[in-house]
Amino acid sequence: MISTPDRVVLIGVAGDSGCGKSTFLRRLADLFGEDSMTVICLDDYHSLDRYQRKETGITALNPAANNFDLMYEQIKALKEGHPIMKPIYNHETGLIDPPELVRPTPIVVIEGLHPMYDERVRSLLDFSVYLDIDDEVKIAWKIQRDMAERGHTYEDVLAAINSRRPDFESYIDPQKAHADVVIQILPTKLIKDDKDRKVLRVRLIQKDGVEGFEPVYLFDEGSSIDWIPCGRKLTCSYPGIRMFYGPDSYYGHSVSVLEVDGRFDRLEEMIYLESHLSNLSTKFYGEMTELLLKHKEYPGSDNGSGLFQVLVGLKMRAAYERLVGGEAKMAAKAIAN
DSSP states (O other): OOOOOSOOEEEEEEOOTTSSHHHHHHHHHHHHOGGGEEEEEGGGGBSSOHHHHHHHTOOTTSGGGBOHHHHHHHHHHHHTTOOEEEEEEOTTTOSEEEEEEEOOOSEEEEEESOTTTSHHHHTTOSEEEEEEEOHHHHHHHHHHHHHHHSOOOHHHHHHHHHHHHHHIIIIIGGGGGGOSEEEEEEEOSSSTTOOSOOSEEEEEEEETTOTTOOOOEESSTTOOEEEOOOSSSSOOOTTOEEEEEEEEEETTEEEEEEEEEEOOSOGGGHHHHHTTEEOOOOSSTTHHHHHHHHTTTSTTTTSHHHHHHHHHHHHHHHHHHHHHHHHHHHHHHHHHO
16 A cells, blocks of 8 residues: 655746756755655646647747646645646657656655746745746857757757747746745856856845745855855865855845855865855755765756755755644644643
């Protein structure tokens, strides 16, 4: 007999294609364990297949190409501990395949273009993150990948990006206003007129006042701090590293911002940074560094994107333990009474 979890914690991971969702999900699996986590790709709720979208001129980013009623019903059922027959969007054929049985696990992650678009689905989320890549970085990455690996021309790549832009700006980008945390990837400020985009400035935007969530801070909570950590305890090659922490406002919300501009040369030295960060939600000193070292090969491990993915994963684990532990305590109290 397959056991049903007493409490399903639902996590939403939103962002455009190619923004790092797959790497982030691998980091979550490191924390939670693959057997405890079910990942639902929301592409499976496309109501139009690839050929129908081409025929109608509707992109996958457009809500009209997605079945939000079914998405809500099935995600709600999973959160309540019920199995579902989930549709499958076949990325190879572009067709919608017969559904598959999915049983709930303690953690269910919904990832894709629209986890926070529909208010009903959004209301089910226990924790949400938006992965936000600046246009300049996105274009540079896509050009490097598509021209080098897929033989596309520069003009083809730009045309593909521009054709998606209106729907992205209308339906995907606004979701970051609803996220508990945003990981923002921007061009570096350390290199003037940088075109390669190999050095990045990454910001962790943490919404204040979220129940049970304590934003990570540097040195002194609530202060504004610029810090160059390079020196005897942190090796920095050109162009160096700059960090920032401080309060800000984001889409009308009070937020705490942590920023890293530059690349880390030696991940084992991250213990130095770990000792200066607070509210990490780690279980032991050095856990953040250990998680980064565990998979040096993951994209972004040598810059702020890898660091912040690990930090957000730790916060998600803390949210899960708080929710599950809190309900377990309530149940025990009810039994005792």
